[in-house]
Amino acid sequence: MLTRRITLGGLGAVTLAGPGAMLARAQDKAYIALISKGFQHQFWQAVKAGADKAAAELGARVTFEGPDSESQVDRQIDMLAAALAKKPAAIGFAALDSQAAIPLLRKAQQAKIPVIAFDSGVDSDIPVATAATNNLAAAALAADKMADLIGGQGKVALLVHDQTSRTGIERRDGFTKRIKSAHAKITIVATEYGGGDHLKSTEITKAILQAHPDLKGMFGANEGSAIGVINGVKELNRKLVVVGYDSGAQQKQAIREGRMAGAITQNPIGIGYKTVDAALKAIKGQPVEKVIDTGFYYYDKTNIDQPEIKAVLYD
């Protein structure tokens, strides 16, 4: 380990021999540039925290950047271009639009800079590994919990953020397929899309509840959808089992108060940590798993304060 780091440092110093003499010390550690889909949301801050943790523990220098909103594809491309100009030892990348990023990713490949995809992955064979939540399995776990909580039979409905994003599709399909294959007495009466918007999701929930007076449970597939479901249930003063996804202050509060039965949380810290870990392995030429499952948990009133859950929840 020690010798490896020295070799790396030596290499860094040689490549930077020109103008970078004064930066040689900073180059002792491998530099990994992470380009994310965002940076100001709590979820991305948690990913960053995980990356920083790995950098400190495993010995790397990490920067973390992302555009203001997930629509700014060109800004993300600019960030990737700037990152490439810094000649990083590896790049971690969560693509907003894989196709738009391909020319730059090819440049990284030509420059022999390994690319690790994280969160949603990159639709291409350039990344050496992808560190992401297995959304299908996570949503299937939500379906199992829902089935337990409503007693294995009755009507349920899904409120999903959208039908185009990978997370939307996978969470919907993961939940639906599990219900159909393992819980035959449960019927899914509605699958609606609220854009992850709190207000819109609330209105849709109320419409579903009014259409199905005997509804026993609802699954909200991301933070905004889950909060919409809780709000709708509350405004119509109904009682049913709500299972959510992700965390956030409102969702945690609802679970503590019993208005939400429980929720799936991804492990954003794990996403950040494993991305940096995989990047370091790739830099050293060690084998890296092609698909790295960064893990997920189901949390409810009983375990919300346990340390391993608390660490991956955010406000």
Next chain:
Amino acid sequence: MSVATSKPSLLPGMRLSGARHRLLAFTSLVALIVIFSLTAPDFLSTANVIAILQSTSVNGVLAIAATLVIITGGIDLSVGTLMTFCAVIAGVVLTYWGLPLGAGVLAAIAAGAVVGLTSGTCVAKLKIPPFIATLGMMLVLKGLALVISGTRPIYFNDTPDFAEIAQGSLIGMVLPDVPIPNGVLILFLVALVASFILQRTILGRFTFALGSNEEAVRLSGVNTDRWKMAVYALAGGICGIAGLLIASRLNSAQPALGQGYELDAIAAVVIGGTSLSGGRGTIIGTLIGALIMSVLAFGLRLLSVPQEWQFVVTGAIIILAVYIDILRRGRS
């Protein structure tokens, strides 16, 4: 013709103070480049310089469009979403209808000009304040881009030449060591043409005159409405070019993007010394302003300045630039 008589007294003053400010903006640009090249080792690397130029091309073209409207004393908040709308139009023509490349290019520019003309009509004929008219247009276009595209990106996979508009490099074919992308050439070409229009044509003269004293121009018997509409239409067409550039660069029309880009464009205009109260401004200043914005962005990134602080620094520079503009006006 009071325009003719007021022209000599108006323009030399503008040129003088404009030149001073341009010099100042240019000095700031050089200073930033010197500072960054001393502190960030890779700042002057070919890859970074090309990335900066590439990134300037879209904002630069948008800022040129905004400059024209701002010189008339107006404002165009719709440049960002108009760019997106035009990109989507190109996507529809090329990918959905399968028409040849030239048709897509023409359609995007024509769509921009038509929308610009519509905004101009709202401002000139319906007397809606430019801020409101173009704010409304910004939202209309944002919505239309989403509706027409079905809220999904439209990819240009069937027309591989389309990506060459911004990503290809004619210069690189001659000089392989400096593969400056075509998008940058297009930016400079648009700047040259816009500069020529402003300095050498009657449309340019009326653009300045509208911003200096519209009433005087109108009273001298000029159909100001018509010239104003022409300026907005021209700006719209330029936004169409920006739409082609961004779509070509991303090899896709991204319908959700665009809002907020008008602010970057206006910031570049202001940093470049164009007065928001109209009547004064230059294209070269705007070009320098746009370069300052992207040099700052890339320089701060290269120095690994935390993203939160990048906003603070960029914002402070914009305020400083406007303050200098005020000082300059106080003096002249």
